[in-house]
Amino acid sequence: MKKQNDNKIKKTGLGAKASRRISNAIIYFILIVITIVWLFPFAGILLESFKTETNMQTPYLFPKEFGFDHYVKLFTKTDFLKWFGNTAIMGVATAVLQTVFILSMSYVLSRLRFKGRKGLMNMMLILGMFPGFLTMILIYKVFADAGLTEKMAPLGLIIVYCASSAMGYYVSKGFFDTIPKSLDEAARVDGATRFQVFYKVIMPLSKPIVIYTILMGFMAPWGDFILASYLIHENSQGMNVAVGMYEWLSRTNMNTHYTMFCAAGVIVAIPVVAVFLALQKYYVEGVTGGAVKG
């Protein structure tokens, strides 16, 4: 009797199992296709950078001869090292300063209550609706007079990136909002000043959001094209990687610089990807948290 029952269960179980297997197989198939599609360009860049036989686009993917020619050329015949250095400096400086700006703004808006708080938030919301780079019409003029363009563009760009960065307070405010208010109150009852609450109670709890903000600050200059191209004004000494490498793929330079672009792309990607994958956990927390809490 018992055996019969078992059989029955097994039978229905098998049916469900089979259908689940089929659907899983389909999903695996789709995921593998996605993986190929998503990794194809990266594999392409990597492989093309090792092609020694040509500087142009070729109809095949795998190099006929592997070699580091383009990498050598990159560092000896172009200003790439200078661009890379500029961008790295900007990345580090922006990471530090931007974190200070964003964290103070979001902490104040999240955990302190004062007159004009709502007005401040509305003001930043409205300001964010203007196309941001139009501010560069004026900023370029002023910076040109102050000597912060062309050769000195990296310094000017650091100022531009950081000065208004506090307007991007949303994600970290969402984080601070989740820390229970009772912690502050307990500390206040014990006689802590607001500064001590900030410094000794909340900051130690905020490691994830600090790292997230640093990560975002570090990555911003590597991808920025639009603001940088205003201040740099085609001066090779002050370029960041994006502006410098953009020219290599123009119609006139394409046939002599294409593989070099790929080599440079690999070198640019290495530090960013390394930092990013190491801190991926914090990034994911930031994205998911920020989207839900606004």
Added chain:
Amino acid sequence: MKRLSDLDYLKLNKWQAFWYKFALFICAIPSAIWKGIKKLGGFFKNCGVAVKDEFVDIGSTFKRGNWAVRLSFFIFGFGNLFYGQIMRGILFLLFEIVFIVYMVLPSGGIYWLAKGNWFKIGSTIGTVQPQKNVYDPITDQYITIWGDDSVKVMLYGLLTFIFIFAFIYTWRLQVKQCRICMDITAKGKKIRSGKEDMKSLLDDQFHKTLLALPLAGILAFTVLPIIYMVLIAFTSYDAAHDGYSNLFSWVGFEHFNELFNFGQGGLGLTFGEILSWTLMWAFFATFTNYFLGMFVAIMINKKGIKIKKFWRTVLVMTIAIPQFVSLLYVSKLFTTSGLIGRALEQIPFIHDWRLANNFVSLWDSPTVAKILLIVINIWIGIPYIMLMATGILMNIPQDLYESAKIDGASSVQQFTKITLPYMLFVTGPYLLTSFVGNLNNFNVIYLLSGGNPIKGTAGGASVGHTDLLITWLFKMTLGSTESKYYMASIIGILVFLVVAILSLIVYNVIPSTRNEEDYK
């Protein structure tokens, strides 16, 4: 529109219910706009009341104040000094002295304001034109004697206006403080000393300390340039009138007419075309990413799928690699000499079509370029949505699915009845921000197609079929000898209006769930 009762609503079939809801949404838009206007009206009314209250308070302060308080109406901080707040008093006094000195200096505030010809339509900004080719007997050469620079004249004028506002505000602030000092002393209580003031900056005034730096940054690098940009829309600032070799002038709304002129020589038609493509792009870019990204997230999170972390990392790689590297590379893949372009060439149909239209590459066809942009944008956008959706999916209470299963719901039903409504509910505000983000998605368009194929020139820059407003703006302000800065700032203002109206509608139509004090 007439609302159906619950009973009538349940009688509708699926399509009717959908259209019913859709019609409700459309009908809600006018009232949402009306609500927004009413809110704005209420805001102005409140402002008016506040200003009136201020004046009443100033009057009563002067009436019942003692001589020290009355004197501080003219000498800043006198009341503070009188009541022993030495530090505040000195700071206020210093501010007044600096202001007066700045205004009356030979090249100070009044000088710059006079040069600016503010609000006089038709007159130049700055008064001295540069004199070109003047013979200089000392060096025996022809030189240029530089005059005013309109850009600078306008900037200093604007700064002076801001300084004047600050002056009025500070005057009001110190009058109020003197009155408070008087009231406190009358009650026999002690007034805060300078030392206590400093201490309070780390305690109950801590927000001022923290906000000082970020706010100064925003004021100097966002608020000021944006006000300046808005002003430029009313001038004739372009490459020919660049301010220093040729002054530009106030023109009022003249250039707005140029933009809305749909006939010959006007920009109306181009602007309309670009705006409609921008909206279309934002719509497709947002929703294709949203649904496909959610789909991918559900697949990865499905029970029984292994190495979840691997699939996620593969997708996250796209976020990590700087966009200009991957996008520029991908755009070249689709040219005729690129790998994918070449592969597509092998298909006779595509090859013939290309030759028949004289296209050098796929990017030369407006329609194909637009489709390519949307498809490649999926490649860029899915990872973000996937990450976000993963977080949200994990938050959906599992017992909802359990009970649905017991009731015999299929997995499709589970998706449409549980997952989708939950996602839409939670990510409503996110959809809006990402729509706005796509309206201004400079990187994807500029790096992939550069706005090409070109269809003509407008506003002193070449315009392509795939140009968004934002890339058109960029071309207008950079890299052209015919830059029309005034047109760029007019379009900037219009972009702002589009975004603001959209946000206003969406926030009033979507049931707002975001009361920020809720989750504490």
